Amino acid sequence: MTVDNLYNWLMGFFPGITESPILLIIAILVPCLALFLFIALYALVAIYGELKVSSFMQDRVGPMGQGVGLHAGKWGLLQPVADALKLLTKEDLIPEKADKTLFIMAPFMIFIGAFIAFVAIPFGETLIIADLNIGIFYLLAVGSLAVIALILAGWSSNNKWSLYGGMRSAAQIISYEIPAGVSIVIVIMLTGTLNMQDIIKYQDGGLFNWLIFANPFTFIAFFIYFISGIAETNRTPFDIPEAESEIVGGFHTEYSGMRFAFFFLSEYANMFVVSGIASTGFLGGWQSPISGYFNTPSWGVFWMLSKIMFLVFVMMWFRWTFPRLRVDQLMNVCWKVFLPIGLLNIFGVGIWTLIFG
């Protein structure tokens, strides 16, 4: 969508040419660069948010940057910048016994997995990098790249904590993909499309036309999807792959500096993607909550971003209020609670649609 518009706009400068591969590459690269900057900026905001949210939840003030000398700006606003600089300038260690190729590759793979998911997230009616026919399905599919990257990171470190972390994350992500997918099926059943924009357009007309309020089953499905999404991003209370108090740092135990920063960035990017899918599928995407008001494209971007950032905030809220689950509890919740409820939901939505149309 954006790529097409940009390409046509660029072609407008050269009236004589009908097709130009170079311009197409430029039209593809420009949104990607913008997206990368957006992810980096969003990560800085999210890190600051996490610092402050955790502080307020624990009755602290968090980074404030008072006093002379080392100063983190007003209200500690420069703290994430300092964190980022620290990560970038830190010594880059590769363990001697590590498998170097895979060790170097894994952080980039996980980031690419998160990055290519961003292209299908609609920020507005025309603001989507690739308006795919199978948008929501594509998002579920590319999510699987993260699993492999995490296992490889765990394995290549040649450290038992890392290996445990990698294995745990693989088991966890694969398991929770199923309830998440089953909840997305409900969205597809009701809207009858896999296209992200069409899913959002289906939910036109205010708060009560959003899919979360369509019927009781979609209401449950939203929560199943969101909780499974948190599990897929390895966030507390589902952070057993990292679990500092059990297995040191899990798959990223041996990573430092820039490579660790990539894991960090991907975690926040994945939170954004999960929230993006949740707000597209259930919360009306860029639609305004009040029918007919605030419906201009720029308001659309505002609504989408505020829905996503609210869900990201909820994830942080969870992180600082719930204790970590045990491995067996985690699997029980997934297979014995979420999956049966999710399947019943599909059945229920079918019946509901038959009866109430």
Place this chain on the structure above:
Amino acid sequence: MADYTFWLIAAITVISAAFVVLNNQLVYSAVALLFTLFGVAGLYVFLWADFIAGVQLLVYVGGILVLIIFGIMLTNRISSVRISHKSVQQGVGGAVIIWLFIFLSIVILKTPWLNQTAMEPASSVAQVGKLLLMKYLLPFEVISVLLLGALIGAATLSREDP
């Protein structure tokens, strides 16, 4: 432009597939397989089969490849998984390869390929769904029963007290 992309994807697929076979370290083979599967998914996109491409990623990358890597890591010598293979029976193998090459070449040359014009279908998903639930309903249901059986089997095997 589409030509260049096609050749790029085809090259990635073929080279990584060769790497899968020729490498003697299992984990590297598995990682190379990742690129092969991505390449095949890209080829599906060229055939306007976007849904199949998605399924390819979801099932093969997200399921089967992870299972393979899991299997490699559950072996007891995870730190150095090398296959100590030697080339045996080279004569027979060569003969089979030559026969297979000639056979496939004949098949490829003789098949009356469907030459469609490059028109993007409106939505392949809807057509796939209609075909699955109308024309191919019986195979679809049979596969569902098979998968259900596999699920029940897995649950039975992993029970603590059978």
